[in-house]
Amino acid sequence: MSKISDYKAQRLGQVQEASGQSGSSARRMLDLATSDEQIGALIARLADPATPAAEQLSAMTKLNVVSNFSKVLPTRSAELINALRGLINSDDAEVRRQALAKLSLMGDEVAQQYLRNELESDKPEAEKSVPTHQAISMLSAHDNASDKMLLLSIAQNPPDDASLIQAVRHLPADADTTPVLTKILQDESKPLAARMLIPDIVNNFDPGGFSSIAKRMLEEQGAATEIAPYLARGVASIEPDKDQKEVEDARTVIRSMAPTGPDLFKEAADQLTRPAGTGSND
Numbered sequence: 001m002s003k004i005s006d007y008k009a010q011r012l013g014q015v016q017e018a019s020g021q022s023g024s025s026a027r028r029m030l031d032l033a034t035s036d037e038q039i040g041a042l043i044a045r046l047a048d049p050a051t052p053a054a055e056q057l058s059a060m061t062k063l064n065v066v067s068n069f070s071k072v073l074p075t076r077s078a079e080l081i082n083a084l085r086g087l088i089n090s091d092d093a094e095v096r097r098q099a100l101a102k103l104s105l106m107g108d109e110v111a112q113q114y115l116r117n118e119l120e121s122d123k124p125e126a127e128k129s130v131p132t133h134q135a136i137s138m139l140s141a142h143d144n145a146s147d148k149m150l151l152l153s154i155a156q157n158p159p160d161d162a163s164l165i166q167a168v169r170h171l172p173a174d175a176d177t178t179p180v181l182t183k184i185l186q187d188e189s190k191p192l193a194a195r196m197l198i199p200d201i202v203n204n205f206d207p208g209g210f211s212s213i214a215k216r217m218l219e220e221q222g223a224a225t226e227i228a229p230y231l232a233r234g235v236a237s238i239e240p241d242k243d244q245k246e247v248e249d250a251r252t253v254i255r256s257m258a259p260t261g262p263d264l265f266k267e268a269a270d271q272l273t274r275p276a277g278t279g280s281n282d
Helices: 003-019 023-033 036-047 053-066 073-085 093-105 109-120 132-139 148-156 161-169 178-186 198-202 207-221 228-236 245-260 263-273
Strands: none
Touching: 023 036, 023 053, 036 053, 036 073, 053 073, 053 093, 073 093, 073 109, 093 109, 093 132, 109 132, 109 148, 132 148, 132 161, 148 161, 148 178, 161 178, 178 198, 178 207, 198 207, 198 228, 207 228, 207 245, 228 245, 228 263, 245 263
């Protein structure tokens, strides 16, 4: 097989994998990727206000499929950005979501500011252009797009559990955030999906404070709670040069609970015996 044929076969396989399409459909995507005319036509459909939402979604899907390997699409990036910006205020929620998601991945400042404005808005959640949790996720595609204090505000007063989870996921650990994060960690009314993220965020910023909290929670609640393995893993992941008395005290409690604890807790406690930085499969 020639190098050209090999290349086409490789690309065809990539398109099939990316799009989940049959061979013939994937070949059409491969043809689209190399066709300035076809790509231009899809962008024009996006830019046309008369295009039905279903066709706009189809056009965005096709362009997304070829975006990873098309050499033509980057030459049309300015047109694509302008077309997608025009969809930010679409009446169709899914069109808005996909346009904003793509623009965010592209690092578009207009989309990023739009999302920040939505997060800062006091509109009811149901009236926002995109749900808060989706807006946070989109902004977090680029590290410099997220606003720490805005995320902190959302974490303290989230419109729903999904938004709390996303806010916690993307918050750094520092003097402003750690008190809020550890308060959430200790609040059993908060979703586990948010609380379980916090030990690995704060443990190495405030090892002594986190270890004291983990020790108290384990002593009061036991090793069988859902949060217990994450507390143990958080303590086990504290870097050696940050050892403090509180850290060793927490380790002692974890070791004492491990023999009678559930399997997940035992696995977490077992990490205390491994050198720092190694995982369970090392």
